[in-house]
Amino acid sequence: MAIKLFIPGPTVVTEDILKELSLPMIGHRTKKASEIQKRISDNLQKILFTENRILLSTSSGSGLMEGAIRSCTAKRAAVFSIGAFGDKWFKMAKTNGIPADKFSSVMGEPTTPEMVDEALSTGKYDLVTVTHNETSSGIQNPVEEIAEVMKKYPDVIWCVDAVSSAAGSKIETDKLGIDVLITSTQKALALPPGMAICAMSKKAYERTAEVENRGLYFDLRTIWDFIDKKNYQYTSTPCLSIMYAMDKQLQHIINEEGIENRFARHEAMAEYTRAWADEHFRVYPNRKYLSKTLTVIDSHPKGKDWMVDVKELNAFLAERNMTLGNGYGDLKDKTFRIAHMGELTIDDLKEVTSAVEDYLKTK
Ligand SMILES: *Cc1c(COP(=O)(O)O)cnc(C)c1O
Numbered sequence: 001m002a003i004k005l006f007i008p009g010p011t012v013v014t015e016d017i018l019k020e021l022s023l024p025m026i027g028h029r030t031k032k033a034s035e036i037q038k039r040i041s042d043n044l045q046k047i048l049f050t051e052n053r054i055l056l057s058t059s060s061g062s063g064l065m066e067g068a069i070r071s072c073t074a075k076r077a078a079v080f081s082i083g084a085f086g087d088k089w090f091k092m093a094k095t096n097g098i099p100a101d102k103f104s105s106v107m108g109e110p111t112t113p114e115m116v117d118e119a120l121s122t123g124k125y126d127l128v129t130v131t132h133n134e135t136s137s138g139i140q141n142p143v144e145e146i147a148e149v150m151k152k153y154p155d156v157i158w159c160v161d162a163v164s165s166a167a168g169s170k171i172e173t174d175k176l177g178i179d180v181l182i183t184s185t186q187k188a189l190a191l192p193p194g195m196a197i198c199a200m201s202k203k204a205y206e207r208t209a210e211v212e213n214r215g216l217y218f219d220l221r222t223i224w225d226f227i228d229k230k231n232y233q234y235t236s237t238p239c240l241s242i243m244y245a246m247d248k249q250l251q252h253i254i255n256e257e258g259i260e261n262r263f264a265r266h267e268a269m270a271e272y273t274r275a276w277a278d279e280h281f282r283v284y285p286n287r288k289y290l291s292k293t294l295t296v297i298d299s300h301p302k303g304k305d306w307m308v309d310v311k312e313l314n315a316f317l318a319e320r321n322m323t324l325g326n327g328y329g330d331l332k333d334k335t336f337r338i339a340h341m342g343e344l345t346i347d348d349l350k351e352v353t354s355a356v357e358d359y360l361k362t363k
Contacts, residue, residue: 003318006352007325008135008164008294010186010193011342013245016252017191020245028237029230036247037232043250044197047259048166048181050173052199055223058239061163061184064196066092067218068129068180072157073098074210075126078119080111083136084329085161089129096215101125107330108137108285113145120153126207127157133165136328138285138296138337140169147176157204163187166197167253168266168341169292179204180220185242188266188293190342191249194242200224266292269340269349276353277338280360284335293341296327299334301360308360310336316359322352 005012026032041054048054057063069077069092077100079090086104093100101124103115111130119125128150133140143160150158159180162171166181168188173181179201186193200220208214208221216222217236226235253262273295277283282298283290299307310326310333317323325337340349 001321004322004348004352006338006340006344006348007323008187008337008339008341009184011188011190011339012344013190013192014343017245017249020248021192021241023241023244025240028240029233033240033243034231034233036243037234037238040243040247040250041232043254044199046254047250048171048173048199049175050181050199052173052179052181052201053205053224053227055198055200055220055227056234056238056243057196057198057218057223058194058234058236059196059218060186060193061161061182061196062088062092063218064182064198064220065089065161065163066096067215067220068159068182068198068204069093069098069100069127070096070218071208071211071214071220072159072180072204073100073127074207076100076124077127077129078103078116078125079129080116080131081105082109082111082131082139082141083107083134085134085136085163086129086131089131089161097213108139110139110141110286110289111146113142113149116146117149117152120149120156125156127159129159129161132160132162132171133169133291133293135164135291135294135337136296136331138283138291138294139289140165140291142289143171143176143178147178150177157207159204164341165291165293167262170263173199185246188341189246189249189253191245192242194239195246265345266341269344269346270295272346272349273338273340273353276349280357284331294325294337294339296331296335296337299327299336301363307333308336309333313356313359316362317352317355320355322355324352324356
C-alpha cells in the first residue's frame with residue numbers, strides 16, 4: 001500500500017493519474033503533442049486566473065525560478081525572503097552573477113507592502129521576487145496588499161513563487177498584476193515531480209530583450225518564442241509522461257472537482273489542522289498570515305517544556321502508513337509540518353492528527 005504523504009511535496013497522486021504515466025510515448029514534434037500542450041496551457045490559464053503565456057519546463061519549479069530571475073533582471077533584483085525558499089531565490093541570483101539585494105523578514109513573519117515600497121522607492125530595482133507561500137515557515141504573504149504597491153511601479157517586473165500554493169490557494173494572477181508566477185507539478189497540483197510551470201506577462205517577455213546573458217535551457221524568451229513559432233511545442237524534449245498526467249489532472253480539477261471547490265476544500269483542511277494544532281501544540285507563524293496548504297507547528301506539545309522528536313514521530317506514523325514533514329532549514333526539529341494540499345481530504349487530516357495524538361499518549 002502506498003504511504004500517505006502529508007509532506008509539502010511530493011503529494012499523493014491518485015491511481016487514475018498514475019496510470020497516465022504508463023501510456024506509450026509519442027513524438028514530441030507531432031500534432032498530438034501540440035494538442036496536449038495547448039490544452040494544458042488553456043487549462044492552466046483558468047486555474048491561475050490569467051491570460052498570460054504559460055511556459056512549461058522539464059525541471060522542478062526551481063528551474064523556472066532561476067530562469068525568471070536570470071531572464072528578466074536587466075538592472076537589479078529585489079528579493080524578498082521570508083524563509084528558505086526566498087533565500088534560495090537570492091542564491092540563484094548571486095550564483096548567476098545577477099545584481100540583487102535580499103530583504104529578509106523575521107522567521108514566521110511576512111513580507112510587508114511597506115518593505116516593498118521602501119525598496120522600490122530607491123529606484124534601484126527593475127525586478128521583485130516574492131514568495132507567495134513560504135513552505136518553511138507556513139506563511140502566506142499578503143500579495144493583494146503588495147499588489148497595490150507594485151501598481152505604483154509599472155516598470156518593475158514582479159515574480160512570485162507560488163510553488164506550494166497554486167491550485168490549492170486562489171491566486172488571481174492578472175488581477176494582482178503578477179508578471180511571472182511559478183509553480184511545480186508535485187505540490188497542490190498533485191502530480192509527480194518533474195515539471196515546472198510559469199505564467200509570464202508580455203511585459204516580462206519584453207524585458208528579456210534587455211538582458212544579455214540569459215542562458216539557454218531556462219531562458220524564458222527562448223521558450224516563449226519556440227511555443228509561438230512551433231504551436232505549443234518545446235525547445236527540447238519535454239517529459240511527455242507528466243504532460244499526459246497533467247492534461248488529465250487539470251481536466252479533473254476544472255471539470256470534475258471545480259476550481260472553487262478545490263480552494264474551499266483546501267481552506268477547510270487548513271482550518272481543521274490549525275484548530276487541532278491550537279489544541280495540542282501551537283501554530284508556529286504569525287496567525288494573520290497563515291498558509292492554506294500547510295501548517296507549520298511548534299514541536300512543543302501544549303504546556304510541556306519538551307519537544308516532540310519528529311523522527312520518532314514519523315517512525316510511529318510509518319507503522320500506520322503515513323508520514324508528515326519535519327521542519328525545514330533552521331526550523332528542523334523545532335517544528336513539524338502537516339501539508340494539506342493536493343488530493344487530501346479532511347478525513348485524511350483526521351487520520352494523521354489522531355495518530356499524532358496516539359503518539360503523544362505514549363509519552
Ligand atoms: C517546493 C518549493 C520550491 C522548490 O520547488 P521544486 O519544484 O522542488 O524545485 C520553491 N518554493 C517553494 C515555496 C516550495 O515550496
